[in-house]
Each structure stands twice: as C-alpha cells, then as structure tokens.
Amino acid sequence: MDQLLQKLISSDVLVYLIIAVIPLLWVIPYALFAVWLERKVSAHMQDRLGPMRVGGWHGWAQTIADIIKLLQKEDIVPTAADKRLFTLAPFVVFMGSYAAFAAIPFSSAYIGSGVNIGLFYIIAVSSLVVIGLLMAGWASNNKWSLFGAMRSAAQIVSYEIPTALALLAVVMIAGSLDLQEMNRQQSGWFWNWYIFHKFPFVFLAFVIYFVASLAEVNRTPFDIPEAESELVAGYHTEYSGMKFALFFLAEYANMFAVSAIASSLFLGGWNSPFGDFLSGPLWGVFWFLSKGMFFIFIQMWLRWTLPRLRVDQLMYVSWKVLTPWAFVCVVGVGLWVLLG
C-alpha cells in the first residue's frame, strides 16, 4: 500500500500521514455503528426495541444525532480539577487505543506499519491507556473517580500478563511477532487457522485471551472501574461533551483493537475461510472486519447477560486462574513445537 501511494505522491511525510489516517476512516464510522448496535443488541436482549425513530429504519442515525449533541455541549471543567491533566487525559486514552491500529493488518495489501515487532509494539502501546485513566481519575478531583481510576489501573495492569502469555503461545507457533506474517501463514481453508493448531493448547490460549481482553477494555463482567451502580461512572464521571465522546470513542476503538488482534492471531485475520474462494486484497478487508465485528457482538452479548465481578474477585481471576492456565498453554505449546 505504501509503495502505491509513494508512486502517486512524492512527499514521504504525506504518504505516511495518509496511511496513519486510514484506520481512522474505519474507526469513526465503526464507533458510530457500534454504539447503535450496542443499544439495539441490549434492547432486544431486554425485550424492548431500542432506538427506532432517528433516521427512519430502526433509528440508524441515532448515534449521529448523539454526536452532534455532544459536540455542541458546554465544555465543563470542575473548578478544583487539575486543568491540564483533565484536558489531556481523553487524548492520552484515545492515543493508546488508536496507536495499536498501526500494526494491525486490515488486508494483505494494507498494514499501517510493517515493523517486525508488531505484536510486542501493540501490547506495549495499549498500556498507555492506563496512564490516561489515572490522569482522568486524579484530575477530576473526585473521590469516586479516583477509586475508579485506581481499580482500572490495577485491573488493566494485572490482565496484561495472561494476555501476553496467551499471545506468546501463538507467537511460538508462528515464529514471528509480525501480524502480517502470521496472517499469511494462516492462509488456506479454515482449518489452517491457529486456533485449531496444537489442540487444545491454542484453543485454551484463545479463551484466556478473550476473557483477559474483556478486562483490558473494561467491559462487563470486568467493568468495575466504570461500574454505573457504584461509582456513577468511575473515572469519567466528571467529563461531559466532547471529552466524554472521546472517552467513548477510545473505548470502542479499544474493543475493536482487541477483537482485531484476536481474529488476526486465532481466526486467520483477513484470510477467507474457504481457501482461495472469495479471497483477495479487498475480500481480505471484508473478512477481517466481519471477524472483528463477530467478537464485538460477543462482547456486547456478555455485557448484557452477566453481573460484574467485585474488584478482589477480578484480581483473583487474573492472578490465580488465568495466569497459571496461560503458563500451561505456553509450556504446552513450547514443548510441542520443540519436540514436534
């Protein structure tokens, strides 16, 4: 993709700027769609209808209306809040979520940055979100926000470990940290996907990764940091208007990023499940996005079904359940690869 653009445009900087913006062209309409989808999914699960009026058919334009409303809201900063941190926090959170898109391949022809430490970079840069959350909680000058931020920081940092270990199992099979390379290795029919390799270890790694990623994005059952019924809205209680919209955008972008990683590493990424049939650079985009949306749908389904875990139970699950089993996966896959 970058060679194509370099032929058309002479300036290198402009080329890379365009490449950096292309995921944004997906993330923003996706976020608009995902908020509507969440409201519809939750509504139908709860025996009601959800948005029905705005835009005509099932209220598809509801999120657009909400964004316009948020855009024109007054920008309120609490008097005793730390103004610089307060304003900077949503940007840091969004930046942490969005930067992960640089190393995620949308198709065989497009990857933002083909660095060969792709996965390592993704895990590292998504940890920046924690800094943003802590900034938001502290700068709000609100005890409840502080609680939410503390819990969130503890949760995200703890769940990085089973995440990284589960992904390590896949890296051992692939032999590379570059996601594009991993996707190429999964080409062919769907049984080439990594999730079916070295059964049951990689499947277990997938389950561990999926559960841990729910905690990474603060979704129920791990949404204690933004637990509505306890902390009102946790670390983003004091935010309104566009800053709140940015937090929301960051959350949905993060959801998609982890879903994209799950689909790239376990379900074949942009590969078609039918081998050469329906494959190609543009079809790749379609398959990639559908697999991502499938995981998004499961995340939404889980959110509206399960209650939330208390923070110490959450920690218990991470350290005493997921991490040991993730070790089991790593050792299992490692031995299998070594001996096989």
Next chain:
Amino acid sequence: MTPQEIHDGLKARFGDAILDFKADAVTEPWIRIAPDRMKEVGLFLRDTPELQFDYLMCLSGIDNNDGTLGTVYHLYSLVKKHRLVLKATVTKDNPQTQSVESVWKAANWHERESFDLLGIIYTDHPDLRRILCPYDWEGHPLRKDYKLPEFYNGMKVPY
C-alpha cells in the same frame, strides 16, 4: 401470660416504679412505668425466662396536650407470643426518659425520632441527635403547640 399477670410480676419486683395499670383500655391494657427506671424494667422484661420480650415492635412519642409528653413502648415476645404496652410520661419542662437502647437496639433510631419530633430526651442514649429533620432545625414539629418557623437558614419556610 396475660397483661394482668405481667403487671403483678412487675409490681412485685419493682414496686414504686410501676405507676399505673389500665386493664380496661381500648384496645389493649397498658402499664405506666416511671421514666427514670425504664432500663431496668426493660432488662427484666427481656431476660426473664417466663417473659422473654425480645422484640421491640414500636417505640412512639406522643404529646398528651396537657403539658406532658409520653413514650409508648410496644413489646412482643417471639418465643412466648405475648405482647405488652408500656408508657412513660414526662413533663415538657423536664422531658427526660431513660433510654432502652442498650436493651433493644431497635430503640436507637426510634428514640432519635421521638427526640427529633417531640423533644423527649433519652438519657444514656449513645447518639441522640435528630434523624428526620435537618440537624440544625429548631423546634419539635410533632408537638401540639408547634409553630412553623418563618425562616430556616435564610430560606422562607412556608413557600
């Protein structure tokens, strides 16, 4: 046990603390106790095996409209299944009644309410402050001679 038997037992034990007994009251008989002896009577009622009044159903304050205030205790025994009504009457000048909070913890909030709305002071209560009205409200609203204040903290009251 019937209220008559309970009264006789109490009279035998406490003598002059038992002031009155109205056996033919509508709808159930009551016993009047001296307000400064409530706690020992309460402990006796709770701990005696034949009585075992372990449940304080209700503790209400009342303004008798003749210069006196009263506290009415409704007791019940879950074990023996009998009930009892006690009354303690005080004057408005010296509205002190001994608290039974150490006997039945249910009395904690009930006595605070009685103090808040009627001004009866319960001695030995661990935390006697207003519960329903704001903490700096003046006056005791449920008294018959209560006049609504004009202003509260600068705000006009009957608005």
Next chain:
Amino acid sequence: MIETAARGTTVTASPTTSSGRALRTEEMVLNMGPQHPSTHGVLRLELVVDGEIIVDVIPHIGYLHRCFEKHAEHMTNYQQVIPYCDRMDYVASMSMDFGYALAVEKLLGIRVPERVEYIRIIMAEFQRIASHLIALGTYGLDVGAFTPFLFCFRDRERILDLFEMTCGARLLYNYMWVGGLSHDLPPGFVEKAQDFCQYFKPKIKELNDLLSYNEIFIKRTANVGVLPADVAINFGCSGPMLRGSGVNWDLRRNEPYAVYDRFDFEVQVGRGEVGTVGDCWDRYIVRVREMEQSLRIIEQAIAQLPEGDVHSAIPKRIRPPVGEVYFRTETPRGELGYYIVSDGSTTPYRVKARSPAFCNLSVIAEISRGAMIADMVAIAGSIDIVLGEVDR
C-alpha cells in the same frame, strides 16, 4: 448542616525511622451521597473507608421526610389519611393502605364483608409480587446484571395493568378504605388474574436461571452482609431480612389478620444454601420464593372468592372511641405497624407508622463493617429500602 466529624489518623511512618511498626494510613470519608444510582432513593451513607475496606457506615436519612404523622393529625377524618399512607411506601401502596384500614377497623370494632377480605388479600399478594420484582430487578442492576431489571419490570407492568383495571391508578391506589374498598373488581379481572398466574410461573424460573444461580451473582452476594438471627431480632428487623437469617416468622402465619388463616402457603426461610445463613443471597432468594407462594395464595383466594357488596360496611362517619390501637401487617418489606390514638373525635389524635424499612436500615452499620465498597452496594440492595417509608 452539622456534619459528623471526619475521622482520620494522621501519623504516617517517617522514612528515616525504621521501626517494626506498620504504616498507618488515613481513613477516607466517602459519601455515598444523597444522589447515587444505588442507594434506592435519597439516602446518604457516610462511609469511613480504609482503602476499599469499610470501617464504619453512618446512614443519614430524612431527605424524604414529608411529615406524614403531622398531616394525619390535621385531616378531617380517618379516611383522608389513606392517600398519605399510599405515599409512604410508594412501591407497595396497597400494603400500606391495608395496614391502616385494618388498624382503624380494629379500633372501631367493625367487621368487613367476606368479599372485601378476599379482595384485599388478592391485592396485597399481587402487590407483594410487584414489590419483590422491583427489589430483585434493582438488586441485579446494583450488582451489574442489567437485563433481569427489564424482565422484572415487564412482568410488573402486567400486575399494574390489573391494578389500573380495578381502581384506575398504577402506583398510588387509595383503594382500601376503612370498612371496605373504593371499587369492586371489574368484570374480567378474575380471568386476567388467572392468566397472569399462568404467565408468571415460568418467569420465576427464567429469573432463577438468569440471575439467582449465576456463579458471578453468587460470588457477589454469598457470605456478604451476614446478619445473625439474634442481632436481627434485637434490631427489630422483620420480613425477608428476618426470615433470611433463619427465623421462621411471618405475620401472615403467626398472627393472621384478614382471612390469611384460610390459605395454604409456606413461609420461606433462609437456609444458607450457598453461603452463610443470613447473607445477602439468602435474603434475595427468600424474596424470589415468596413470589411463588404469593401466586399460590392468589389462586386459592380467587377460587374461594364470595359475592358481596364492598361498600356496605364503610361507615358514614368514623368516630372511634377514646383509645389506641397498635396493629401490624406483613408488607413486602416486613412488619408495618400503625399506632393510632383516638381522642373520640373524627380526627386522629396521633398516627404513628412504624415502617419496616426504618428498622431494617438501622442494622446496616452492624453488617457492613469489614466489607468492601462494592459489597456496600450489595448489602444496601438486599435490605430493600424504600426511602419514602424510612422517612415518612
């Protein structure tokens, strides 16, 4: 407002002195303020916390105090107090009216027709189901399960439709008058009520599958907020709080009023199935099972419903003799007592409402020490308070 003093220990260990003494930290005072999504109304819980562990809870009530007792003394007759009774516990208004009507009828010494007794019981039991649905739905919401809330409200709508059919109101009915009822049952009520009973039985099973036996829900509520039986009795707790602690005490069975002694139902008691006896899960499951028993009572009452005139015993002028009465009934939240003093005129002299939620809430400090903040929400939800009743 005069606040309680904030507690805190101020000494922290100096970095230059090495001592075996543990680092002493300051306790934080956190306000689960009057406006909070989980306090079920305007309740202020002042939490003194050490990190996430609660050291003390100081509840402040009175935000919804509307002087019910003072109003009652200024009404021109006893019937006019009934709309005020509705508004105390607005979630279970039928039960509030029921208690007051029975208390005044006892003071007057009148008997109501059989039909009135049966209809009152049917309404009270429907109200019990409706109130428990709110308690269970909002409890799920507090713990994080969003969907059962909507399911419970969907089912509650059908009960409210029945009430609206009968007396025109969905929430505050003014239905049970001293000596009778305001309206007789409309035609079609009995069929709709039977339809509801058939409809609702599988819904309880659905609620159990979705929420009650859910692993995460059990982890959140079992062994949390354990209330021992003797503490419950001493604090005057009643209703599902008392029964959840293992005490088999239900006024409908132990001190039957109206015609409750003619019906066959089981009193549900907490047995500590998934945790300790008297924890939040026990109180929750007692409420779920009470709904099933209420359905049984309704079905029996409908089958035995006699004919009659519901207005025939309503006195034209209520002038009770000089005296007083204390009458208690079993509302969904517990034992509601009315202490009514009459001075022989048509106006009540003193009406004191002893509300169950008032006594149940007073025990919150005892059962929350040592719990975590997230547990605080679970405990407050399991007590099932309605602030209108607590503050009157």
